[in-house]
Amino acid sequence: MHYLKNIKLFVYILAGNLLSLNAAAQVVLEADGPGNTYELINSVFAPGYDVTETPDCAHPDFGRHIDEVMDPDLGIYVFRFHIHVTPDNDRCINFDRQRNEIKSYDKSPANLKAVEGETVEYSWKFKLDSAFQPSTSFTHIHQLKAVGGSEESMPLITLTPRKSSTNSLQLRYAKNTSQTTIKQVALAPFLGNWVEVKEKVLYGEQGSYELQIKRVSDGEILLDYSNKSIRMWKTGASFIRPKWGIYRSLDVPSDLRDEVVLFASFSVREGIPTSVKQVNIRENKALKTYPNPASESVSFEYVLRESDHVTLGIYSLNGKLLKSIVNQKQAGGNYIERVDVTDLSAGTYLVKISSGNLNMSEPFIIHKGYN
Structure with missing residues (x-):
């Protein structure tokens, strides 16, 4: 297993080096079977460092809160993110919320850190349980977040299920430090189904943003948003990074239950080449x-x-x-x-x-x- 993961790390590094010569660099993270899950994630997103933000410290008896299982619908191994109403918290730092996420950060390879002027395509799959219960406050499953600058505390883009009279999946955007919902759809069609997400961003003061989510089983588009003229940057930011997982409020624990969120086939592709260069x-x-x-x-x-x-x-x-x-x-x-x-x-x-x-x-x- 360690030999396989070392080969995988070498190939991903080689992919980044060669594809960057073609004005495009792609990083792919695929589950490959039980065991060494954190090591696999880190080998791709930040070799030699740790990009996992889990509640393991508060809940050591459970063990690792991210593992890998074979999914019968996709026919591949997938990542399984666990979160428990108690005793999980936010890394033993914050106790009014819970976090189980992976990310890129300052120790990650350059092609996982978006800078002004770059076009980046993100893609992945996720599945919420058929009885999934979101919070009335926040239950984030994806963010694009700045590192550095005066606006870094507020994510640029957030994808979050939310409890209301009709539970919804919200796409939220923060031009500066105030967040608004720019697209909202019913949550019900997502529950119990694998969906595929494609997100394309031109980063900059005059940027663009596109998001499409479709159900894997029949290809039905469940959420579609596009804005060709939108600020996709944060003042003073060093770079923008993606985050995936489950990050939820504990304001009303009775609203929640222990959850499992499945993710698969993470891809970050920098630069959109107009031709294949030699x-x-x-x-x-x-x-x-x-x-x-x-x-x-x-x-x-x-x-x-x-x-x-x-x-x-x-x-x-x-x-x-x-x-x-x-x-x-x-x-x-x-x-x-x-x-x-x-x-x-x-x-x-x-x-x-x-x-x-x-x-x-x-x-x-x-x-x-x-x-």
Whole structure:
């Protein structure tokens, strides 16, 4: 297990380094099975540090409040966030609220910290229990929050279920330090269902914001919001970070119950490339991978300036060879190998192209629904 997670960390770092050359960097966090959950999260969101904010200190008998389970509906491992009405609190710091969240922060890689002028796409899935009970005050499950500056205490964007005469899911926005609800929909269609969230932000004083949530089972759009002219920044901020989990008020504990919120397939993608730029591996070689992410097929394009016997292999994160193509190529042009990946599950893979004593490699993502 430790060996697999070390390989995964290497691939994620490699993905960030190579994709940043293409004016895009993507970080993907996928559950991979029980055990070492905190270590997995930290290896992706802040290697060597801790990005979990859990109530473990107040409730050590329960153990870790984030674990991983196989989900029968998605057919993959997912993250399970636990919160208990008692004795959980907010990290043994605040006792009128409870927090079980993951985030990026100042120790995270640069491509997890949004700065002015960047466009970032966030995507993930979540599932609320069919009997989920929100607070009348706040029950946040996602935030975009500034680090630094005079307005950092108020999240820029918040997604929160709220108890009322008709329970709702609210999208809340704070231009400065006062928050308002900019979109509200009934909570009932979300309960007991996996939903997929896609969020796109142009960060800046003259920014833009888009959010769409659709039910996984039938593709029905449950919440849709877009604003092409909106302030998406905070005064004096160093960067904006995402947070996911469950963070709720204890003002009226009788409103609440012990909850489990499921999350899956976190993705943070910085920069929206207009074209695939060539990554020079050596003076006479080049490798391009597109689309990335992909769902049905991936094309690998490379340049040969001399005749070569070329081997292309696709590998899993544990080093297992999944697909292999061997060809004799002649020098003098671009070669494209288009590989069907419909039989591979969503996740991160590595392509290796070998010719002579030269090896080229690049990570790529399979994320169903991109092609």
